[in-house]
Amino acid sequence: TQTTRPQRMLAAVQKNATRGDPRSVVKAIDQFCRQKEWAMNVGDEKGCILDSVVTEVNPATVLELGTYCGYSTVRIASLLPSNAKLITLEFNPDYAAIARQVIAWAGLEDKVQLVEGASGDWIPKMKEKFGIETFDLVFLDHWKDRYLPDTKLMEECGLLRKGSILLADNVICPGTPDYLEYIRNSPRYKSQYFKSHLEYTKVEDGLEKSVFLG
Numbered sequence: 001t002q003t004t005r006p007q008r009m010l011a012a013v014q015k016n017a018t019r020g021d022p023r024s025v026v027k028a029i030d031q032f033c034r035q036k037e038w039a040m041n042v043g044d045e046k047g048c049i050l051d052s053v054v055t056e057v058n059p060a061t062v063l064e065l066g067t068y069c070g071y072s073t074v075r076i077a078s079l080l081p082s083n084a085k086l087i088t089l090e091f092n093p094d095y096a097a098i099a100r101q102v103i104a105w106a107g108l109e110d111k112v113q114l115v116e117g118a119s120g121d122w123i124p125k126m127k128e129k130f131g132i133e134t135f136d137l138v139f140l141d142h143w144k145d146r147y148l149p150d151t152k153l154m155e156e157c158g159l160l161r162k163g164s165i166l167l168a169d170n171v172i173c174p175g176t177p178d179y180l181e182y183i184r185n186s187p188r189y190k191s192q193y194f195k196s197h198l199e200y201t202k203v204e205d206g207l208e209k210s211v212f213l214g
């Protein structure tokens with residue numbers, strides 16, 4: 001029977017990447033997406049910007065919205081200090097099943113908590129379920145029309161502190177116009193746009209980095 005693209009991506013990781021070596025997992029996925037089949041990972045170009053922000057913030061707590069197959073989960077977790085925690089939310093069970101195996105192949109299970117479910121349901125439960133006070137870094141990469149409501153929800157739930165960083169993928173393509181309008185005009189945030197390209201293409205896209213001012 002026909003395999004899915006995420007299944008073929010996982011097979012490429014298991015064939016070409018070294019167990020326990022996150023960078024080889026990232027490289028195997030990027031090669032698969034460049035040479036075989038496009039997929040909606042943040043990719044190598046925007047991935048370098050993601051890496052630099054993670055390294056600069058050096059977060060103890062990270063929330064990722066939209067795991068997909070775990071590419072950015074692996075990129076982020078591979079840069080975290082030993083006691084740090086990354087919680088990643090994915091509501092598609094098929095994608096979540098693949099992502100768990102990609103994260104395991106990279107040897108990062110101890111740093112990552114993959115939660116199957118919708119961000120809107122889980123954000124209000126972060127404190128009680130995971131003992132999280134606030135997030136040092138949030139990577140938004142889920143449905144583009146959920147960035148704004150979920151940001152407001154995180155504010156309401158007290159999950160952001162003075163200095164928390166929001167990093168949003170795809171603010172140009174597919175685009176998140178309502179989120180950009182809000183975050184760039186709100187006195188509670190200081191935003192910066194990192195121009196780049198849609199993963200594995202020449203189409204413009206970029207990341208928006210925003211600091212919550214409290």
Ligand SMILES: C[C@H](C[C@H]1O[C@@H](n2cnc3c(N)ncnc32)[C@H](O)[C@@H]1O)NC(=O)c1cc(-c2ccc(F)cc2)cc(O)c1O
Pocket residue numbers: 040041042065066067068069089090091092095117118119120141142143144146169170173174198199
């Ligand atoms: C939305 C997806 C990423 C994942 O997010 C999960 N998800 C969703 N909403 C929720 C929630 N509310 N809670 C938890 N998980 C959630 C989903 O199941 C996907 O696995 N990402 C994209 O659609 C995406 C699309 C493109 C793209 C660009 C140009 C094109 F021509 C075609 C596609 C590029 C990108 O870089 C993306 O990131």
Ligand SMILES: [Mg+2]
Pocket residue numbers: 040041042141169170
């Ligand atoms: Mg994306």
